Amino acid sequence: MSNEEIFKKYIKKLYWLTTIFSSLFIVTGGLLVFYSVNPSFFNFKKETTVNTVSVEEDDYDKIENGIHVRTGLIEAEGLTAVVNNCTNCHSAKLVIQNRMNKERWNSTIRWMQETQNLWDLGKNQEIIVNYLITNYPPLEVGRRATLSNIDWYELNN
Numbered sequence: 094m095s096n097e098e099i100f101k102k103y104i105k106k107l108y109w110l111t112t113i114f115s116s117l118f119i120v121t122g123g124l125l126v127f128y129s130v131n132p133s134f135f136n137f138k139k140e141t142t143v144n145t146v147s148v149e150e151d152d153y154d155k156i157e158n159g160i161h162v163r164t165g166l167i168e169a170e171g172l173t174a175v176v177n178n179c180t181n182c183h184s185a186k187l188v189i190q191n192r193m194n195k196e197r198w199n200s201t202i203r204w205m206q207e208t209q210n211l212w213d214l215g216k217n218q219e220i221i222v223n224y225l226i227t228n229y230p231p232l233e234v235g236r237r238a239t240l241s242n243i244d245w246y247e248l249n250n
């Protein structure tokens with residue numbers, strides 16, 4: 094191989110190396126510019142997951158016409174505490190259909206704690222019981238309204 098041939102070979106190599114590095118440089122630069130304009134484009138996978146989760150969560154605790162759709166409970170102060178503590182073991186229907194006063198709710202809760210592994214509710218107990226007696230007050234079934242405006246008369250024997 095003559096000196097000239099070796100020289101040509103090096104020039105050729107240099108030419109390719111330069112071409113490859115320039116291309117890489119341009120592509121990387123382009124990507125960097127693109128990334129700085131629109132960073133979320135590159136983590137599209139992560140973003141779809143985030144979207145799915147937030148949509149599911151929206152539906153999960155959806156309120157429609159004042160009713161918490163998933164459980165059927167009335168939306169009011171204390172709803173979250175009731176949903177989180179009272180719908181894990183049985184349906185919320187069991188809670189809704191039992192209308193009790195404060196004392197009976199507290200003793201039902203105590204009964205569940207003693208026999209059904211219900212946990213200590215802490216300060217949530219008052220919130221839950223208040224929610225229940227406010228939104229599902231005891232029904233006075235079978236009791237007629239007190240009589241009023243009665244014209245009493247004397248019996249004449």
Ligand code: HEC
Binds near residue numbers: 180182187191
């Ligand atoms: C650890 C599980 C568990 C949790 C949490 C729980 N319960 Fe219960 N509860 C039960 C079981 C078990 C029964 C009996 C179910 C049956 O008889 O079919 C029951 C029964 C009831 C009953 C019916 C009682 C009766 O006399 O028939 C009511 C009302 C009730 N629960 C309300 C609640 C409320 C309110 C909460 C939230 C503070 C709650 N439960 C949380 C386990 C639980």
